[in-house]
Amino acid sequence: MEGPLAAAFSAAMPAGRPVNVSRRGMFAAAGAGLFLGLAIPGRAPRAQGAPPGAALRHAGKVTAYLRIAPDGKIHLQNPFVEGGQGIDSAVAQIVAEELDAPPADFIVTCAPPGEDFRVMQGGNARFTGGSFSVRSSFAHFRTLGAAARAMLIEAAAERLALPAASLSTEPGRVIHTESGRAIPYGELAMAAAALTPPDNPPLRDPTTYRFIGRPLPRFDVRAKSTGKITYAIDVKVDGMLLAAVVHAPRAGAQPAAVTNEAALRAMPGVHSVHRLPGAVAVVADTWWRAKTAVAQAQIAWQALQGPVMDADFTAETMLGRLKAAAGTHGNTAEEAGDAAVALTTAARVIEAEYDAPYLAHAQMEPPSATARFNADGTLDVWVPNQAPDFFQASAARAAGIEAAKIRIHSPPLGGFFGRHFAYGAANAHPQAILLAKATSRPVKVIWSREEEFARDAYRPLSYATFRAGLDASGDIVAFQAAGYGEGPITRHFGAARLGNPPIDGSIMEGLTGKPYRFATKRVEFIPVPHPPGVNLGFWRSVGHSMNDFFFESFLDEVAAATGRDPYEMRLALVAHSERHKALLNAVAGLSGGWRRGPYDAPDGTRRARGVAMASPFGSEVATIAEVSVSDGEVMVHDLWVAIDPGRVVNPRTIEEQVQSAAAIGLSSALFEEIGFERGEVTTRNFDTYRVLRRDRMPRVRVAIIESGAPMGGVGEPGTPGVPPAVANAVFALTGQRLRSMPFGRTRLSGA
Amino acid sequence: MLELNVNGTVHRVEVEPDTPLLWVLREQLGLTGTKYGCGVAQCGACTVLVDGQATRSCSFPVEAAVGQPITTIEAIETHPVGAKVVEAWVTAQAPQCGYCQSGQVMAATALLATTPKPTPEDVQAAMTNICRCGTYNAVAHAITLAGEQL
Structure with a gap:
């Protein structure tokens, strides 16, 4: 399952190119003598045990x-942030298993941009x-860990003048x-x-794993409990x-x-005032002084180029546009x-429409970016990001220099949830680059x-609209669903990348890919653009x-309409x-x-x-929620989540990610909306x-549940089951069907 | 010129007296363990101890802190209760992204210093910090663990 996002x-990865300064920056600084060796370029060893089609x-x-x-x-450069x-x-846990360490x-740090670290989608x-x-x-x-272990054994064999086959390892030696x-x-x-990595290093028999599959602690917990992590904002x-x-x-x-620019420049600590694309900046010796000054800026805003948000735009405006497309x-x-034909012969048709609001990421670390031009023509950028190569390319455009001259530093993120992709005007690094250029100082x-909530993606x-055709016994003989709008894939990668017929997976996933079997089914995508002034992101x-x-709420509606138990109905549909x-059995048992x-x-x-x-x-994932109603609001007492990621690397991390994902799912269900x-x-x-x-x-x-299926993800899957499990519980309790998030907008009757 | 007693050391800072304590800690004193999250005393990422009280430093003018001992996350392991809180945080593996956790640890330290065996209601009242990673249950567990050591 590669998915529309991947x-x-x-397809959009910046062109691979020789990199002068950024690749292996950490290692170069550390001294060449400590290297295992020089990178072996251009070889594509195929490891035994690699999944079919996965070119390593x-x-x-x-x-x-x-x-x-x-x-x-052991210093490890991680392609992931x-x-x-x-x-x-x-x-580290995976490498440790095969390296035997x-x-x-x-000690893990985020790798710089570069070809070597493109490990996804066949490398x-x-x-x-x-x-x-x-x-x-x-x-x-x-494979990488196993290759390194083989090289270390080979080096030991030479030193001891013994055959490599007579040597083995124990953790670290x-x-x-x-x-x-x-x-x-x-x-x-x-x-x-000095050695050449082997093409097919032997991999450890999974039944003998000591680290993979174990609930090992995360490395950074003490540092995070004592304020010692340096985030981008820190x-x-x-000289900055x-x-x-x-x-x-x-x-x-x-x-x-900026009509009061002179007055702003006279404020304590202020260095200069700048007009930027869509924004005004004050540069000062401290951020608080800069913020104090910029808050007092008197700015004449004009539509100098491109569209400005309509003066009457509201979220309801956008929902109206989506609803107007219904039936297209x-x-x-x-x-x-043929769902259309089956619908015409259905004994009964059930229809419903659902909506959900704009959401902010609301990660706790506000965005920041630091840019420093160096005397040798290179540029360093420290920026929270989930994709260093894309940020290198976008920094190159902002700076007007070639990407190879830009080092992207990717500090640990104070939360992300999709916030830190290259989102154009939602990123702070082009501003930092322009200001560093203008002031000839690191900025x-x-x-x-407040700026973050107003300019998030x-x-x-x-x-979405749904229609289910039922036969006389109440079974679903026709199922139709339609998703409307524009997703971050269309917005940031272009309609040309949506395939044929064009489907924006970031709008459609979850309406598609469901496990239920219906006699007939049609799921369609109806493109409706959002205003250019509303940036769209992956959340x-x-x-x-x-x-x-x-989808899961509508399915519950069908169950209720046919007098069926929603759990038993799902069991039958799968x-x-x-x-x-x-x-389903696991979550019920839990x-x-x-x-x-x-x-x-x-x-x-x-x-x-x-x-x-x-x-x-x-x-x-299967989720059960238990709720009560108090003062017209839903109170969620318990969530039970069963997740089958196929295979497990760290069960403790998975549980923590599900806890976290469930919390944000509930947050969105109850409260969140950008107005x-x-x-x-x-x-x-x-x-x-x-x-x-x-x-x-x-x-x-x-x-x-470790079913042995191909490995799935764990960071996000705990989120989407929570809102419908809660809404379905509310219906069971009150008979009120929630068709719009957040639920906090709807006053619930007591039960 | 203001005199601040931070983590047992007296610092002299040249700054507008209405500057929030948070920004004096971060920018003048370089103590970046205390975090900026919202600037309006909503999220609690900026929590420090001012004379032992959990205080949202983003909305606390530095002049009001003059003459009072200030404890930040940088000194938490030298605080008798704070050290226990940190150990409990590590055992419970409470942090995820970690950004809110300086404030969570400070708030928990202030709570446990006065109430070593807090009830769930005590925890609810004292721990209003926002965690976007949703570590609320792990943090509650860590507070229980720390309380057991006090």
Whole structure:
């Protein structure tokens, strides 16, 4: 399952090119003597055990990834960006298994841009997203670790004048069992440097794994508990100035003039005032002084070029446009049999429409970017990002220099959830580059929280329509669904990349790819553009974040209309799939056995449960929610989530990711929506853009099922089942059907 | 010129007196462990101890902190309760992205310093920090673990 996201990114990867400064920057600084060796370019060893079709183009490039220092510390360059999902630890865990080294000896940093680190899509793509990191690099990192181990054994064999076959390893050293001699890896690394990585290093028998599949701790927990992580916003560069920006109230307007520029320049610490595309910046000696000054800027905003947000634009405007397209013939995304004909003969037809709002990522770290031009014509950029190659390309455009002269530094992310892709005006690094150029000083731009909420790339406001034709016995004989709008794939990769017929997977996934079997089915995509001034982004679980709510709620409507139990109905609809039946059984078991309710809980509240399924990012998930209603609002007491990611690298991380994904799913279900008035964003901080806090966090219990299916993702799949499970529970309790998120807008009747 | 007592050291800073304590810590003193999240005392990422009280430093003018001992995350392991909190945070593996956790650790330290065995309601009242990774359950577990050591 590669998915529309991976396909779009892969097709759009910046051209591979010789890189002068960025590749192996960390290693060069550390001294060549410590290398395992020079990278072996251009070879494509095919490892045994690699999944069919997965070309491991870069698994032989041991030295691009690994450096073993004399002290035994293993420095690993990770193609993926750490942002709380535990990918630094997971990648080390995989390499440690095959290298035969203690996972705790690893020091992991994010790799620079460059061909060597494109481990996805057959060695041609790199980004951190789509819940793709571990599953796309598992074979790569196993092979890489095994190749490094073989090289270390070979180096030891030469040193001891013994046949390599007589040597083995134990964590961190090569051993000769017969004589009891042992050489730590740190002493062999330099000699191993001269060797050629083997094409087909032997891989460890999975039944003997010691690290893969174990709940090992993440590396960075102590540093994160003591404030010692340097996020992008914390980066300090000698001689840097700080910049604060205000963007145009309505996107698209340009600053024609700052009428009080002289007064701003006279404020404490202020260095200079700048007009930027769509924004004004004040540069000062500290960010607080820059922000204080820019807040007082008197700016004449004009439509100097391009469209400006309509002065009457609201979220309701956009929903109206989507609804107006209902009934239009769309592009076929999935089809089985002739649903249109089957509908005409159906005994009964059930219809419904659903919608979901614009969402902000609301990651806790506000965006920032630091840019420094160097005397040798190179440029350093520190920026939170999920795709260094794309940011290198976009920095090159902003700076007007070739990409090869740009180093992209990718610090750990203070949350991301899809926020940090190359989103044009939603990125701060072009501003930092322009300001560094203008001031001839290194500049760090920080966006205030208010600027961030106003210029995020939002999860698109979305709309879907459904129609189910039932026969006389209540079975579904025709199923029609349509998704409307424009997704981040269309917006950022272009309609030309949507395939034929054009389907925007970031709008359609979750309406498509469901496990249920219907006699006939048609799922279609109806493109409707959002205004250019509303940036669109990938938000945790992307299309699934709204579509599984739409689909699973509608399925519940059909169950209710036919008097069927929604859990039993789902079991019947997946009767062909042992994997999905097992999943439903697992979540029911986890919750103490399926019971819909309503029933009285020991605390005196009246409660009920709802169930939902989702098939996101190669994994399968079933979710049950238990709710009550208090003061017209839904209270979620428990969530039970069963996830089948096929295969498991770290069960503890998976459970943590499901907890996290469930929390954001519930947050979106209950509270979140970006508001617009007069074309301006009105929800500019956490006081108006409400997110889940402790007071509404339910217990979350997780069951992990390792079915042995191809490895799926784990970072996002816990999200999409939560909103429909909650909505279906609310229906079971109150008879009220929630067809619009967030649910907080709807006052619920008591139960 | 203002005098600030931060983590047991007296610092003299040249800054507008209404500057939020957060930005003096981060920019004048280089203590970037304390985080900017919202700037309006909503999220709690900027929480420090001012005379032992959990305080949202983004909305606390530096002049109001003069003459009071300020403790930031950088000194948390020297704080008798804070050190226990950190160990519990590590055991519970509470942080995910980690960005809010400086503030969470400071808020938990202030809570446990006065209430070593907090009830769920105590935790609810004291721990209003936003975590977008949704680590609320892990943080609650960590607070329980830390309380057991006090």
